[in-house]
Amino acid sequence: MDPIGDLLTRIRNAYLARKEEIAVPFSGIKADILKILKKNKYIADFKEDDLWAGKKNLVITLNNVRETLVVPTFKRISTPGQRIYLGAKDIRKSRNGKGIFIVSTPKWVVTGYEARSLNVWGELICEVY
Numbered sequence: 375m376d377p378i379g380d381l382l383t384r385i386r387n388a389y390l391a392r393k394e395e396i397a398v399p400f401s402g403i404k405a406d407i408l409k410i411l412k413k414n415k416y417i418a419d420f421k422e423d424d425l426w427a428g429k430k431n432l433v434i435t436l437n438n439v440r441e442t443l444v445v446p447t448f449k450r451i452s453t454p455g456q457r458i459y460l461g462a463k464d465i466r467k468s469r470n471g472k473g474i475f476i477v478s479t480p481k482w483v484v485t486g487y488e489a490r491s492l493n494v495w496g497e498l499i500c501e502v503y
Contacts, residue, residue: 377401382448382500385417388436389445397423400430406483407499408432410476414485416446416502449501451475462493473503 381404388396398404400422408420419435452458460477465486468475475486479496489496 376450376454378403378407378499379450379453381407382450385411385434385436386445386448388434389439389442392439393436394439395433395435397431397433400432403478403483404432407476408434410474410483410485411502414474414502447473447503449503451498451500458498459495460498461495462490465490465498468501469503473501476500476502 377399381398384396384398405420405422408417411417412419415437417434418437421433423431423433425431465475465477468486475489476499477484477486477489477496478499479489479492479494481494483499484492484494484496486498
């Protein structure tokens, strides 16, 4: 299983089913991706929820699902079977600036715009538009 692909699919399906909240298993990279999605207003909020014996969930609150006319598209690019790495100069705009790329750099997870401005290379995780 691909945990990041699973996260993106759960968010997409929740938007299509008009859910207001969803829960996904916790991981550090998922939390970093959700911080970027929240900063760019693709989701409303998220929080960590302790379950039992050190197990955690991420509870994600979606944007106005009853009023949203356009469902964001989440596209996984780099998969566990085929990793895609790009240099800082090779990262381009997503959908002519209407979307974002999420890039995992050696130190942190950032958007494509930030990776280009910081001049860091990384793995192209996904595209959101």
